Amino acid sequence: GAVVSQHPSWVICKSGTSVKIECRSLDFQATTMFWYRQFPKQSLMLMATSNEGSKATYEQGVEKDKFLINHASLTLSTLTVTSAHPEDSSFYICSARGRLAGGIDTDTQYFGPGTRLTVL
Amino acid sequence: SQQGEEDPQALSIQEGENATMNCSYKTSINNLQWYRQNSGRGLVHLILIRSNEREKHSGRLRVTLDTSKKSSSLLITASRAADTASYFCATVYSNYQLIWGAGTKLIIKP
Numbered sequence: 001g002a003v004v005s006q007h008p009s010w011v012i013c014k015s016g017t018s019v020k021i022e023c024r025s026l027d028f029q030a031t032t033m034f035w036y037r038q039f040p041k042q043s044l045m046l047m048a049t050s051n052e053g054s055k056a057t058y059e060q061g062v063e064k065d066k067f068l069i070n071h072a073s074l075t076l077s078t079l080t081v082t083s084a085h086p087e088d089s090s091f092y093i094c095s096a097r098g099r100l101a102g103g104i105d106t107d108t109q110y111f112g113p114g115t116r117l118t119v120l
Numbered sequence: 121s122q123q124g125e126e127d128p129q130a131l132s133i134q135e136g137e138n139a140t141m142n143c144s145y146k147t148s149i150n151n152l153q154w155y156r157q158n159s160g161r162g163l164v165h166l167i168l169i170r171s172n173e174r175e176k177h178s179g180r181l182r183v184t185l186d187t188s189k190k191s192s193s194l195l196i197t198a199s200r201a202a203d204t205a206s207y208f209c210a211t212v213y214s215n216y217q218l219i220w221g222a223g224t225k226l227i228i229k230p
Contacts, residue, residue: 006162034218042222043208043220043222043223044163044208044220046218095163095218107151107168107170108153108165109165110165111155111162111163111164114161114162
């Protein structure tokens with residue numbers, strides 16, 4: 001099946017620094033990638049949707065200058081949390097949908113394992 | 121975004137019993153998906169059911185979809201301790217975004 005990886009798995013940083021999270025589709029072309037954040041014991045909240053080669057579409061209330069998303073290739077999207085603060089501490093999850101081997105587009109979103117960010 | 125609703129919020133049953141979780145949504149969908157999440161981990165896709173399907177099976181999982189009632193159910197038969205997790209339904213609309221339910225926390229007691 002389709003595999004999505006995230007790097008790093010967890011990161012601890014000081015307040016004011018920037019953190020980059022990578023999301024890669026390992027065996028398919030991810031035409032669309034989604035970034036979510038999840039607070040403890042809560043459901044996922046969609047932050048933004050990005051299509052390869054286009055600017056990301058952010059959900060209402062999500063600061064695009066704070067959460068920079070780049071989807072420069074069909075296998076890689078990055079989320080950069082700029083000038084991170086303790087309130088940005090969360091579990092960040094990416095997902096991808098696109099074209100599997102054989103040229104079949106899939107409705108299924110394949111999720112990465114998540115990145116736990118702790119800002120001190 | 122319009123969030124789906126799941127019930128129950130939490131469910132605790134004995135190992136070997138069946139577990140049923142329900143999900144409701146508000147507008148017409150393209151498909152509905154169920155995911156599982158172990159504590160602190162990423163999501164695992166379980167089943168996708170399309171709007172023109174009524175029931176799907178995968179191993180011990182059975183998903184039903186009633187578009188007239190705008191609801192779906194996930195049944196896990198012969199539950200095991202390893203099934204302990206949170207289960208989320210997500211509805212997919214024409215723009216491929218997922219709208220998530222709040223999740224059901226399932227605890228299987230050995």
